[in-house]
Amino acid sequence: MNESQDKPQTETTPPKQGWRVRWSLRALIVVITLGCLLFALISWHARIGKIHEEVAQRLKGAPWGQTSEKPITGRWHVEWYMETPEVVTTSRPLRSRPGEPVRYQQIKHNEMVRQSPEWVQQTGTELLFHRIKSISALGHYSRDEIEATVRELSRLDHLQRLDISGEAFTAADLSRIAANVDIDKINGYHIKLEFGDRMPGLLNSPIEDLNLSHTRFSGAAIVDLPISLIKLNLERTSVTDESLDQFVRLTNLKQLNLKRTPTSRAAIGALKRKMPWCGIKWSPL
Structure with missing residues (x-):
């Protein structure tokens, strides 16, 4: 008899991997991925909260031991959400x-x-939720303090409102802040904005309410105004008849104040016809 025929068949096929194991591995990978993304998101929010904390400390001139930077001595009002x-x-x-x-x-x-x-205090998650809502200038500032303030404000991600006034702040300061921080409303009346000054940092900002009244804002700066504007106050500025047509591109604008500007009644009437969606306020200089 053939010897090969006497040996039993010993070759076996490997068992197939169960579907439960495969799906368990896939679910584990998904859970780990989501966990990593959640951890990264929490870390990012905590980092933003720490930046808001540091900026508030410096602006209020009261370091609480969490920053080694020199506090700004000028008075600021910081409002939190x-x-x-x-x-x-x-x-x-x-x-x-x-x-x-x-x-x-x-x-x-x-x-x-x-x-x-209370639950935020108990869990120690203040940095995840505390954000500065608005910042307002309350005093007089030296040029060094203004430059330090602009550096600090430029670190923030978002502000609902920024109130600055006085000639210590320049058009370049406002442009730099707007280029780095998403701000909904800016009150910049009486700032040092000279005739012909440009503010390119405003162009791509999401500002909806802008007050630059009682400055020398002129037609050169209209091209820098963002399309997001809904309310614009340019009372007692240097806007002239020749530059009025540049406002037509602001299709979201609902209120435009051009009171006491060197513009004519006829030119304002023509602008109103070109911008029927916008309420324009005007009175002679």
Whole structure:
């Protein structure tokens, strides 16, 4: 008998991998991927929150130990999205005669302070949720302080409102801030905006409400105005009849204030006919 026929068949086919194992591996990969994305998103939000924290500390001139940068001494009002009213006591020096000790009067007043919900405090996630809502100038500033302020503001990602005024701020300062920060509303009346100044940083910004009244804003800067504008205040500026047609491209504009500008009634009437979607306010200079 043939020897090969006496040996039993020992070759076996490998078992097929079960569908449960395959789907478990796929689900595990999906979970790990989503976990990594979630961790990256949380880290990014925490980083943005830390930047807002640092900027607020410097602008208010009160370093809390989390930043080594020199605080800006000019006064700024910083408003947060999550705030609550709180009674605050401040001391005011009273007038005294020479040689007498200085006496102080305690004054209580309500002040909006940043406040987190209890669950945010318990979980230690303040940096994920605290964001600056608006920033307002409250005093006079040196040129060095303005430059430091512009650097700090340019670190932010978004502001609902920015209030700046006075000749310490220039058109270049405003342009730089708008180029780096998404701002919904800017009050920049009385800033140092000279005739012929340009502000290219405004062009691609999402600003909806812009107030540059009581400046020397002129036709040269109209080309830099963003298409997102809904409200524009140019009262007591240097806009002339020759530059009015440049406003027609602002198709989202609903309110335009051109009161007391060197423009004529006839030219304003023609502009109103070209921009029926926009309410234009005007009075002679």
